[in-house]
Amino acid sequence: MTLALDFVAPTPASAPDRVTLFVDVILPLPLPRLYTYRVPFELNDNVVIGGRVIVQFGAKKTLSCIVAAVHETPPTNYQAKYILEFIDDAPVVTQPQLKLFRWMADYYLCTLGEVINAALPAALKLSSESRIQLHPSFSREENEYPLTPQEELIIDALGAVSDGKALTFTEVGDLLGIASFHKVIKSLMHKDVIFLFEHTADKYAPKVLKKVRLAHRYVTAGALEELFNVLGSKPKQLDALLHYLQRVPVVQNEHANHAGLEKAALTSSPRLSASAVNTLIKNGVLEQFDQIVSRFPMDDGATTQPNFDLTAAQLTARDEIMQHFGARDITLLHGVTGAGKTEIYIDLIQQALAGGGQVLYLLPEIALTAQIVTRLMRVFGSRLGVYHSKFSDNERVEVWNGVLGGRFQVVVGVRSAVFLPFDNLSLIIVDEEHESSYKQYDPAPRYNAREVALMMGSFQGAKVLLGSATPAVETYYQARQGRYGLVTLSKRFGEAGMPDVELVDTRKAREQKSMHNHFTAELLGEIERKLGAQEQVILFQNRRGYSPVVACDDCGWIPKCANCAVSLSYHKHSHELRCHYCGYHESMVVKCPACGSRAVKTVGFGTEKIEDDLKIMLPQANVQRMDLDTTRAKNSYQQIISDFEKQNTNVLVGTQMVTKGLDFANVSLVGIINADSIIHYPDFRAHERAYQMFVQVSGRAGRKGKKGKVLIQTADPTQVIFDKVMRNDYEEFYNYEITQRHEHGYPPFTRIIKMTVKHVEQGVGEKAAILLAQELVERLGAGAVLGPEAPYIFRIRNFFLQEITIKLERAHTVLRHAKQQIGEAMDVVRDQKEFKQARLVADVDPM
DNA sequence: AGCACGCCGACT
DNA sequence: GTCGGCGTGCTC
Secondary structure: OHHHHHHHOOOOOOOOOOOOOEEEEEOOOOOOOOEEEEOOHHHHHHOOOOOEEEEEEOOOEEEEEEEEEEEOOOOOOOOOOEEEEEOOOOOOOOHHHHHHHHHHHHHOOOOHHHHHHHHOOHHHOOEEEEEEEEOOOOOOOOOOOOOOHHHHHHHHHHOOOOOOOEEEHHHHHHHHOOOOOHHHHHHHHHOOOEEEEEEEEOOOOOEEEEEEEEOHHHOOHHHHHHHHHHHOOOHHHHHHHHHHHHHOOOOOOHHHHHHOEEHHHHHOOOOOOHHHHHHHHHOOOEEEEEEEEOOOOOOOOOOOOOOOOOOHHHHHHHHHHHHHHHHOOEEEEEEOOOOOHHHHHHHHHHHHHHOOOEEEEEOOHHHOOHHHHHHHHHHHHHHEEEEOOOOOHHHHHHHHHHHHHOOOOEEEEOHHHHHOOOOOEEEEEEEOOOOHHHEOOOOOOOOEHHHHHHHHHHHHOOEEEEEEOOOOHHHHHHHHOOOOEEEEEOOOHHHOOOOEEEEEEHHHHHHOOOOEOOEOHHHHHHHHHHHHOOOEEEEEOOOOOOEOEEEEOOOOOOOEOOOOOOEOEEEOOOOEEEOOOOOOEEEOOOOOOOOOOOOEEEEOOOHHHHHHHHHHHOOOOOEEEEOOOOOOOOOHHHHHHHHHHOOOOOEEEEOHHHHOOOOOOOEEEEEEOOOHHHHOOOOOOHHHHHHHHHHHHHOOOOOOOOOOEEEEEEOOOOOHHHHHHHHOOHHHHHHHHHHHHHHHOOOOOEEEEEEEEEEOOHHHHHHHHHHHHHHHHHHHOHHHEEEEEOOOOOEEOOEEEEEEEEEEEOOHHHHHHHHHHHHHHHHHHHHOHHHOOOEEEEEEOOO
16 A cells, blocks of 8 residues: 555655765764764765764664765765764854864874864763663563673663663663673563664753743733732731842843843841742742843943054054954964063954954963953853863853854964864964964874964965964964964063063082072072062973972882883872872882882972972971862962962962963062973974073063063083073074084974873883884885984883984975874784874874 | 684683 | 684775
8 A cells, every 4th residue: 555655755846856865974983984874765865974873883882973975976885874863953064164074183193083072172072881771672571682790780770661661781880780781681681671872962961040030920010019019918928028029120121021031049048038939930930930141141241442542653563464364364462571571462453343353362271261351251241152171061162052153253372273163264363373282192082282273374364473472483484485474572561671581500509508408598688679579470390290309318219100211200298109100109119119218308399399398498488389280170370360460479489380471560570490401302493482481481581661570500510502592692503503403303393293202111112113114214204213212201101202303394285294104113013913092193283 | 992702721 | 512702804
């Protein structure tokens, strides 16, 4: 019957031909290829490139993934599975993004899945877990199969069929107390006791506000009066109602009542009774409703007009930038610390917005503070989205959707903000472009947000402005070559001169026995003088903890990490020995386990010891420490900053954190406790990094008309780098450094790819690395391959490391070819049976 | 990345 | 004899 009908029924003229669509999807897994799924015919119209779909992957996994392409080509050597579900009817990933993600996977030698994984906020990735439920046909009485006690336990937990309780696999595992519960589930399925289903859910939960409003029938003066009479004998309810009416002009403004009032405004007040409010709701006087609200305040504090005027120098710089953008897409703004780059950025952002485009403003993590956000918020109001790593996942999704939906035209954010779904960027600002925190190290994609921003700019026709007081040598080189525009701002804002930089010779001081712990008499005296003058001091020590090493004074025994090739650092406040690489920690040893001596001493020093010493030497000083250990809690960073700002503390001791973008008007002295530990680094970028660090930290001294002072303690004041820092001439530093780079064939004259081979067995790892190096030499030539070599820290988290450095010429064709070759070389190693356990990692443009 | 299938030691 | 360890291969 139905068959006949089908046969007879003519295809409606309006219906499209019955095309079978296939989609190529990006799975959120480190897989090299895309996978092709078939679209159920009735869902053909739902296909959206950049939208999410749910598919079955493998036997037992449902995943949400992104549609990368739609086509009609059926796969030839396998049967495509059907898509299970379409989640979105509009893209969550835009076309320009897909293009960028492809570029990233290609350039950084990783998979698209890894890029997608890093890009999407976790809440946009659907959670999928298998669950089990009692089979409708199952009943205990009629059950014919014998059941094991474990099976009984699960059936008990599933309750009766009627109330249909479901258990996740994890819950089943917990219930049985074993990890291998699969057999039990399989057996239960076989016996038709349970069935299995997949539960997928969007994890993003909108924020819901509970609100109340006056029921519609009371919204007239007359009805209200009547209501008052009725409530006359109920003072609490009347009180609550009056309070509501006081806050909401019900009669005059009907819309105000419709918008209602937050329920908490009535219930949380100690003067009002929450139960009275609930009674009013129950009796229908007030009605309660939910309102989905944004996690970001909508009320627009924007003035549209910035509350400042650009100085003549800033105006000139701004105009020069605009001029460069006329001819070039990328411009470097080289402006000394305190020259007022932010004002220029704001001005440019306003212009870009006026032209209708989107703007992305990237900042390193530590520079994206409440200070800068408040400032931007004042100008851009609710058009500004903020993307910070300390944000909750729901907040990130809101920013993501806000960019998609056009609510946010400007986003200020950290590294990962380059993943946001822009499709109409007209300006990207990368502030502090030299910062190494733009580079992601550990999980792939090992990308540099600055480079991604440049590529994104070129894809979307956006101008990119790089800003820094100490540009990366590579960046400055491009500018000098004329590939980037170059604008220089050399004057500090508001008359503040550059600080005086002085070197203090610690070797000499040691000889003269004039050191007080790690302080020279000069530094200590200067700190005292500044404190006496009610001024503030910042001390920089590039190492956290109390001491990096402890050692037995009698036998020389040193506690080492069990998982890494490092000594354990002593942290006094927690009285622990900690590994800074894997997080391993144990109690501080009192007695040497090797010889039994109790003379276990600390060696070397970190921020904690500096803080400690200073508190003892200058008891009148109020010392605060700022490093990874004191800022781990959510708001502690903000707290430390605000204490220092309000001058509750007068000395701030810290790691790199104190060097970035903090503006404190009253700081007149910056001390660098041990410059040598910053300079001596086995890396071609050591000088650049040291220079940047010294200049950045010096920039904290002296602002708003006060001339600051910088004291650098070093055992060897004759080192070249100090000369460059003291002359305060970036050009000179650059000229020196670029010559070095040229001589030794380092970037920007070459491109570097660092390969790391990790293996739990040292010998096997070494052999794998040797093979990899051989394969690379074969393909790229001996001159391009350095190593393998064990890094200084040759074991981390139980993996032995071997590194191979590949140096390539800069040309793009070379790069393309080389990456192909590297991929092949890696495959050769991976295909060897004995190296199956080796982990091979490629890091393109390491920092 | 999971998660299955497949081959070797200590136990009902 | 089996249960269960984790080694390698596949997932459209």
